[in-house]
Amino acid sequence: MPTNLQAGESDAVGQRRWVWPGFALPGVVWLLLLFLVPFYAIFAVAMGRTDPIFNRAVPEWNPIYWDVSAFTGVVEDLFSGQLGTIALRTIGYVAVASFLCLLIGYPVAYFVSRRSGKWRGLWLLAILTPFWINYLMRMMAWINLLSPGAQVDQTFFLFGLDPPSWLAGQHFVVILGLVYGYIPFLILPLFGALDRIDEATLEASKDLGASPARTFWRVTLPLSKQGILAGLVIIMLPMFGDYYTPNLLSGSPRTVMMGNSIDQYINQTTSQGGTGAALTIVLMMFVAALMAYYLVTINRATKEARE
Amino acid sequence: MSSPGKGKANPWAGSRLLALTTSAYILWSLIPVAIAITFSFNDGRSRSAWQGFSTRWYVGTREAAESVLFDPSLRSALNQSIKLAILTMLVATPIGVALAIGLARWRGRLAKASNFLMLFPLVTPELVMGVALFLVFANLYDFVSFGTLAQFLGHVTFSISFVVIIVRGRLFAIGRDYEEAAMDLGATPFEAMRRVLLPLLSPAILASFAIVFALSIDDFVISQFLSGGASSITIPVRLYAGARLAPPPSLNALATVLMLITILAIVLAGLAFRAWKKRSGGDESTIESLASFEM
Numbered sequence: 175m176p177t178n179l180q181a182g183e184s185d186a187v188g189q190r191r192w193v194w195p196g197f198a199l200p201g202v203v204w205l206l207l208l209f210l211v212p213f214y215a216i217f218a219v220a221m222g223r224t225d226p227i228f229n230r231a232v233p234e235w236n237p238i239y240w241d242v243s244a245f246t247g248v249v250e251d252l253f254s255g256q257l258g259t260i261a262l263r264t265i266g267y268v269a270v271a272s273f274l275c276l277l278i279g280y281p282v283a284y285f286v287s288r289r290s291g292k293w294r295g296l297w298l299l300a301i302l303t304p305f306w307i308n309y310l311m312r313m314m315a316w317i318n319l320l321s322p323g324a325q326v327d328q329t330f331f332l333f334g335l336d337p338p339s340w341l342a343g344q345h346f347v348v349i350l351g352l353v354y355g356y357i358p359f360l361i362l363p364l365f366g367a368l369d370r371i372d373e374a375t376l377e378a379s380k381d382l383g384a385s386p387a388r389t390f391w392r393v394t395l396p397l398s399k400q401g402i403l404a405g406l407v408i409i410m411l412p413m414f415g416d417y418y419t420p421n422l423l424s425g426s427p428r429t430v431m432m433g434n435s436i437d438q439y440i441n442q443t444t445s446q447g448g449t450g451a452a453l454t455i456v457l458m459m460f461v462a463a464l465m466a467y468y469l470v471t472i473n474r475a476t477k478e479a480r481e
Numbered sequence: 482m483s484s485p486g487k488g489k490a491n492p493w494a495g496s497r498l499l500a501l502t503t504s505a506y507i508l509w510s511l512i513p514v515a516i517a518i519t520f521s522f523n524d525g526r527s528r529s530a531w532q533g534f535s536t537r538w539y540v541g542t543r544e545a546a547e548s549v550l551f552d553p554s555l556r557s558a559l560n561q562s563i564k565l566a567i568l569t570m571l572v573a574t575p576i577g578v579a580l581a582i583g584l585a586r587w588r589g590r591l592a593k594a595s596n597f598l599m600l601f602p603l604v605t606p607e608l609v610m611g612v613a614l615f616l617v618f619a620n621l622y623d624f625v626s627f628g629t630l631a632q633f634l635g636h637v638t639f640s641i642s643f644v645v646i647i648v649r650g651r652l653f654a655i656g657r658d659y660e661e662a663a664m665d666l667g668a669t670p671f672e673a674m675r676r677v678l679l680p681l682l683s684p685a686i687l688a689s690f691a692i693v694f695a696l697s698i699d700d701f702v703i704s705q706f707l708s709g710g711a712s713s714i715t716i717p718v719r720l721y722a723g724a725r726l727a728p729p730p731s732l733n734a735l736a737t738v739l740m741l742i743t744i745l746a747i748v749l750a751g752l753a754f755r756a757w758k759k760r761s762g763g764d765e766s767t768i769e770s771l772a773s774f775e776m
Contacts, residue, residue, distance in 0.1 A: 193670055195591070198583025201576045201641055202595045208638045209602055211621070212613035219616050233620045282506045285499035300507045306743045307514055308699050310720040311736035315513035317724050318520065318733070324529040325516070341725075354510070415608030418701065422724055433608050440612055441706065447616065454612045461606060468604040472646075473596075479653045480585075 220245050220451035231447030248452040257435070257453075261460070264431045267345075268413045271352035272406055275360045278353070279405070283364035284394075288371075301365070304358040312355060313422045317341065320423075343426030351423040352413055359412075360405035367401020368394070400471075407468045414461050432457050518740075521733035528730055538734040549734050557712060558719040559738065565629065565715060566698040569636040574689045576637070577644025578682070582674075584645065585652045602642045610639060611706035618707065627709030635703040640696055644689040651685035684753045691750035695743050 218233035221240035225232045234240055251257040282301065290297040304312065319325050320340035330337035340347050371394065379389040417433030436457065439450030458465075517528075521539070525532030541548030549555045584596050602610065614635045618625045625631050659681065663673040679686075701717035708714055714722070716739045723732050 194583045194587035196583070197579045198587055198592075198595055201580030201583070201645070202598065204576060204638065204641065205598050205602070208614070208617075208634055209610075210598065212610075212617035213605075215617040215621060216609070216613050219620065231620075233616070235621075278502075278506055281499050281502045285496070285503040289496045289499055290503075297503065297507075300511070304510050304514075306695075306747055307740050308701075308717055308720070308736065308743070310701055310717045310724070311517065311740060312514060314720055314724040314732070314736060315517035318517055318528045319513055321529070321727070328529070354513075358510070411604065411606050415606030415702075417608065418721055422721065425725065436608060436612060440615055447619070450612065451616060454609055457606070458609060465604045469597075469600055472600055472603060476649065479650060 216451045216454050219447050220455055222448060224448055231451070244448040245452045245455065248449060248456055252456060257456075260430055260432055260435060261456075263429075264414065264433075265460075267349055267352060267431060268410055271349050271356070271413060272360075272410055274349070274353045275357045275409055276402065276406065279357050279361045279364060280402075283361045283368055283401075287365045287368040288373075298365075301358065301361055305362075309355055310418070310422075313351060313419060316351060316354065317422060320347070341423060341425070343424050343428035345429060347423050348420045348429045351419045352416065355419060356409040356413060360409045363405040363408060364398065364401045367398045367404070371397045403467070404471055407464050407471075411461055411464055411468065414457060414464075432460075517733050518737050521730050521737045523730050526729050528733065538729065538731040539738075541731075547729060547731055549731060549738055552731055554711070554714070554719065555731060555735050558714050558716045558735065561629070561713055562698050562715040562717075562739070563742070565632055565636060565704070566694045568633050569640055569697040570690050570694045572633075573637040573640035573693050574644055574686065577641045577689060577693075578648050578686055580641060581645040581648035581652060582678070585649055586657075599642050599645055602639050603646070607639070607700075607702040610635070611702045614638070614703065615706045627707055628713040631707040631709065632704050632713060632715075635707050636697045636700060639700075639703060640693045643692060643696060647689050647692060648682060648685045651682055655681050684756050687753035688750045691746045691753065695746040695750070698739065698746070699743060 215233060217237075217240075218235050219231050221237075221242055221244070222234040223232050223241060224230070224244075248257065252261055286294065286297045286301055321327075322339065326340065327337045338344065375397070376389055376393060379393045380386075384392065415433050416431060417437040420429045420431050420434060421437075423429075432453065436450055436453045439446040439453060520528045520531075522534050522536065523532055524535035524537065537545070538548055540550050541552075543551050546552050549559060580599065584592065584599065587595075614631070618627060618631050625634065655678070659677050660673045663677045664670065668676065698715075699717065700715075701721065704713075704715045705718050705721065708718060716735055720732065720736055
């Protein structure tokens with residue numbers, strides 16, 4: 175009898191050892207085939223050749239035969255050519271837009287998380303609403319308003335002013351579009367971080383004689399640092415990969431971002447796949463640090479939840 | 482002396498300025514969209530001059546073929562978006578739930594690597610993922626044609642990780658006690674899973690269905706990179722293509738329909754989430770729950 179029980183138990187243990195990998199298997203296989211392999215395809219195409227007869231990119235799957243000339247060409251262009259200007263513009267747009275998002279988003283997140291009183295639910299609903307409206311719809315709403323002769327122009331006419339053509343290559347319009355589009359994604363993690371700060375900590379600071387301003391700079395702000403960083407990373411990653419915002423709000427070569435070049439090489443030509451793939455690698459080099467930081471943050475949050 | 486005194490005399494001064502800033506932000510974030518929605522009900526072609534109320538851009542007549550219901554290109558975008566979202570939801574959710582359970586319990590080096598692989602799509606810019614999938618379908622998996630199939634495969638790929646994150650939170654909260662109790666009482670691991678774990682997970686699973694539906698129907702980049710011709714154009718792709726070409730208000734109507742569908746999905750997810758919070762003794766409101774899983 176005892177031996178029977180033992181045999182049964184070890185059977186169950188043996189079975190259970192394979193149960194969990196078995197559950198994970200479909201998802202892991204899916205991600206290997208449709209995430210990891212495609213990711214590798216970017217490198218295979220960037221380091222591949224261009225077929226001279228059909229004039230299309232041919233990938234090279236074996237790294238031994240990789241031809242880095244297309245990639246080095248792109249890197250050269252980055253340091254001394256057109257691409258350098260585009261890369262600097264991209265970094266400039268993202269930096270200014272992220273800064274503006276933080277400048278506007280912090281007071282909003284602070285108010286809703288700590289000062290909104292009994293209407294808190296309603297305020298929270300208001301800052302969540304943009305999440306449920308499609309990004310393209312939100313851009314289209316601004317196109318409606320900024321079109322020649324539309325509401326914004328009419329307001330200018332009312333004051334006898336001559337409006338500029340908003341939707342034709344204005345840097346600030348693209349930057350404001352980015353701010354408008356991505357700011358909700360910064361406000362929410364900030365809200366979370368500020369919401370978690372214990373009121374007692376702030377009371378303690380006050381009781382020890384710190385002015386409200388000093389309490390903010392020395393206690394609240396440092397305690398919300400994680401939320402600020404998370405929020406900035408969350409908005410900067412998609413901003414670096416954005417091509418639709420400048421296309422919709424300007425469409426001019428003056429406001430081209432790196433994403434626009436990639437979109438152009440991949441979506442609109444067949445022969446330049448290699449250049450498009452090489453540009454994508456350059457873009458990933460730009461955002462690698464952001465991706466790594468975000469990865470570590472999510473992983474840490476998971477570990478904390480597990481304990 | 483004077484500055485702390487001031488703070489004490491009028492503790493609401495800061496709050497009032499903050500309330501004003503927040504109100505201004507909310508108005509700025511919502512008014513342009515509200516105007517766009519308003520003009521979807523305009524009884525004329527203009528999107529800036531009000532010509533009376535009408536639902537012609539939504540339901541119009543079959544002969545005019547200018548409404549979301551009867552304009553072939555708008556109708557087809559609506560159909561394509563809903564079709565993709567339902568397919569994605571039905572496939573990504575079960576795969577993601579199984580992956581979440583597997584990853585939460587499977588130990589070892591391979592488990593760590595799999596966990597890492599699962600996190601990667603979350604931090605990869607969508608443009609990079611779009612390029613990657615485009616190139617692999619064009620060059621390696623050339624039996625997958627661009628269009629619905631490619632879009633479906635892409636949508637499932639970015640959705641799986643979201644399901645894992647949602648379900649895993651719930652899994653950690655449940656712990657393993659209930660399952661082990663069931664097995665001590667003689668249940669096999671599979672029985673324990675089916676009769677104990679899955680019912681406990683059901684709110685998270687329902688929330689996942691709704692979130693994946695919303696993610697898919699709102700997606701633009703992957704849908705655009707993997708589309709193949711007019712029949713696979715989704716609502717966001719249609720908005721992108723038409724927004725700068727002085728479109729009639731029917732495009733606003735299409736966008737409004739998309740918004741209503743998304744809100745419906747999110748509200749359902751919120752209700753599922755609230756059911757679970759209630760059962761586990763939390764006292765958060767539905768809105769707080771919504772906020773917690775949008776993060």
